[in-house]
Amino acid sequence: MPKVTEEYRAARRDEIADAALRAFRRKGFQAASMAEIIAESGLSAGAIYGHYPSKSALVVDVAARIVDARIASIEELATLDPMPAPPTLPRTLLTAMLHELGAPGLMLQLWGEGVTDPAVRDLAASVVHRMRATLGGYVSQWHQRTHGTPADQADALGVEQGALFVAAVQGYIVQAALVADFDGEAYLAAQEKYLPR
16 A cells, blocks of 8 residues: 655645535534535545544634634735734734635634633634734834834834734624624724724
């Protein structure tokens, strides 16, 4: 039997994760069953379970992939000259996230899963810490480049403001998922107007 390469395994995991995300978009994290994910992928149950021992592991991997892509996009923005002002970051993150997920309620469901599932809770906490660090680093770099702020002061601003930008994204997701007359455009415009620069 030929040896399975790491590239092949990674490609198969990508295929499974993409199928799972399609199923999650349709039914939500809780309602989508492993049987539906298996059917969506077109692979055998053995092929799926060979890569993901449980639906929880698959949920965690799919969510981590989405977050990794968003962090990479912020890091890419930090290479631009001039850098976009930090208050534009919530819109950038949310636009991409909603494109991938289809609806904000899917992210809210994931956070809800974290209340009872330790693996999902660990992922959610890790995401918050990583996003704070990434956004804080961006804010620090922006202040240094745009205002000539000394690095130590810019880093302190980044720590403070990174948490605000994460909260702005979370606030959008919660309200968009739960409030029928939520005006997402007005919310983002207000963030861009009032969040610190």
